[in-house]
Amino acid sequence: MTVVDIPGSKSVTARALFLAAAAAGTTTLLRPLRSDDTEGFAEGLGRLGYRVDREPDAWRVGGRPQGPAVSEADVYCRDGATTARFLPTLAAAGASGTYRFDASPQMRRRPLAPLTDALRALGVDLRHEEAEGHHPLRIAAAGIKGGEVTLDAGESSQYLTALLMLGPLTAEGLRITVTDLVSAPYVEITLAMMRGFGAEVTREGDTFTVPPGGYRATTYAVEPDASTASYFFAAAALSPGREVTVPGLGAGALQGDLRFVDVLERMGAQVRVTPDSTTVRGTGTLNGLTVNMRDISDTMPTLAAIAPYAAGPVRIEDVANTRVKECDRLEACAENLRRMGVTVATGADWIEIRPGTPRPTEIATHGDHRMAMSFAVTSLRTGPGVTFDDPGCVRKTFPAFHEAFAALQRAW
Ligand SMILES: O=C(O)C1=C[C@@H](OP(=O)(O)O)[C@@H](O)[C@H](O)C1
Numbered sequence: 001m002t003v004v005d006i007p008g009s010k011s012v013t014a015r016a017l018f019l020a021a022a023a024a025g026t027t028t029l030l031r032p033l034r035s036d037d038t039e040g041f042a043e044g045l046g047r048l049g050y051r052v053d054r055e056p057d058a059w060r061v062g063g064r065p066q067g068p069a070v071s072e073a074d075v076y077c078r079d080g081a082t083t084a085r086f087l088p089t090l091a092a093a094g095a096s097g098t099y100r101f102d103a104s105p106q107m108r109r110r111p112l113a114p115l116t117d118a119l120r121a122l123g124v125d126l127r128h129e130e131a132e133g134h135h136p137l138r139i140a141a142a143g144i145k146g147g148e149v150t151l152d153a154g155e156s157s158q159y160l161t162a163l164l165m166l167g168p169l170t171a172e173g174l175r176i177t178v179t180d181l182v183s184a185p186y187v188e189i190t191l192a193m194m195r196g197f198g199a200e201v202t203r204e205g206d207t208f209t210v211p212p213g214g215y216r217a218t219t220y221a222v223e224p225d226a227s228t229a230s231y232f233f234a235a236a237a238l239s240p241g242r243e244v245t246v247p248g249l250g251a252g253a254l255q256g257d258l259r260f261v262d263v264l265e266r267m268g269a270q271v272r273v274t275p276d277s278t279t280v281r282g283t284g285t286l287n288g289l290t291v292n293m294r295d296i297s298d299t300m301p302t303l304a305a306i307a308p309y310a311a312g313p314v315r316i317e318d319v320a321n322t323r324v325k326e327c328d329r330l331e332a333c334a335e336n337l338r339r340m341g342v343t344v345a346t347g348a349d350w351i352e353i354r355p356g357t358p359r360p361t362e363i364a365t366h367g368d369h370r371m372a373m374s375f376a377v378t379s380l381r382t383g384p385g386v387t388f389d390d391p392g393c394v395r396k397t398f399p400a401f402h403e404a405f406a407a408l409q410r411a412w
């Protein structure tokens with residue numbers, strides 16, 4: 001049995017930082033993710049005047065229910081969409097102040113119009129400085145009364161998460177009606193964590209009601225990142241007789257991406273989920289399948305990268321929004337698989353990969369951590385020669401990924 005320690009969840013760390021900053025009192029985050037995305041989030045909070053003390057395994061956040069401690073700030077959100085979408089929302093709830101947000105070229109290309117339109121509909125003075133619906137943007141905060149808002153979260157659930165977390169910070173609360181929603185399990189993470197910080201949300205069909213009342217500081221243990229774990233689970237599924245156990249991710253895990261192991265099980269891997277761990281064992285059988293990954297699309301590249309080794313075609317459906325992530329992931333997966341000599345077809349929201357024998361190549365990461373981590377898994381079976389044009393892009397969520405993946409291979 002090979003035990004792999006996976007760093008903390010990006011999604012949980014980002015939400016915990018938001019909720020802690022908005023709460024009354026000081027929150028301690030245990031085992032937060034230390035990576036470019038979450039350090040960028042913490043740094044952004046610092047710019048807004050929140051106190052964040054970072055020790056390796058515990059971050060302490062001084063909450064400010066009244067909002068940012070400074071009246072002006074320039075915040076750089078790097079590549080992180082959680083930072084770029086959640087932090088302006090937090091700042092907008094402040095009592096008064098002018099805040100400017102910008103992001104990397106990659107994040108500037110990614111959309112946020114449904115969220116900024118909703119904030120404007122709630123009365124927030126928000127201006128996009130260059131392209132409408134994209135960073136950079138400027139917010140003049142003056143508190144938010146609250147009320148009803150309609151949201152299309154068919155492109156990103158992060159818009160809904162941002163508004164849900166905003167709800168308790170408004171004077172009268174929010175009623176959010178959602179017309180479409182992708183990545184739904186991420187909203188469950190949000191609701192569970194809001195409860196952990198003392199706020200309640202009720203849901204009736206497509207309408208979420210969030211009363212005012214703020215948040216309470218707490219001590220919050222961050223679970224390991226399930227999307228990161230997918231590379232190690234996929235590695236086991238690809239390797240007959242090999243096994244990977246991830247402690248800290250079990251039956252009660254918050255993250256929907258842990259459901260990736262169900263896909264591996266359908267393909268023929270052995271999966272064991274206990275209350276506090278998950279184990280995947282390669283059996284030598286890897287069947288093709290058709291799978292809808294709308295709920296867990298961060299693991300689409302992981303599946304695409306092992307798909308050529310399946311006995312039949314692998315068709316992944318309903319993943320249109322992977323085209324607006326760090327790169328156009330449907331095309332980037334297809335491009336890299338084709339470079340390896342694999343036959344692939346894509347449509348607006350699907351990809352189909354034929355069985356093949358990938359040959360080593362240089363992977364075009366497009367600055368996307370998931371391209372690098374996914375095709376590292378393919379390299380287990382190609383033989384030496386898989387390289388990456390930008391291996392360091394893994395810093396977004398797992399700076400030590402390459403070392404950890406090499407350690408797994410040595411342990412086997
Ligand atoms: O809320 C979150 O923490 C996330 C939601 C998902 O995004 P979308 O809702 O944009 O698909 C996911 O892909 C991203 O990595 C993290």
Ligand SMILES: C=C(OP(=O)(O)O)C(=O)O
Binds near residue numbers: 079081298370
């Ligand atoms: C899409 C991702 O990140 P984000 O949207 O949080 O930038 C990801 O980590 O795969």
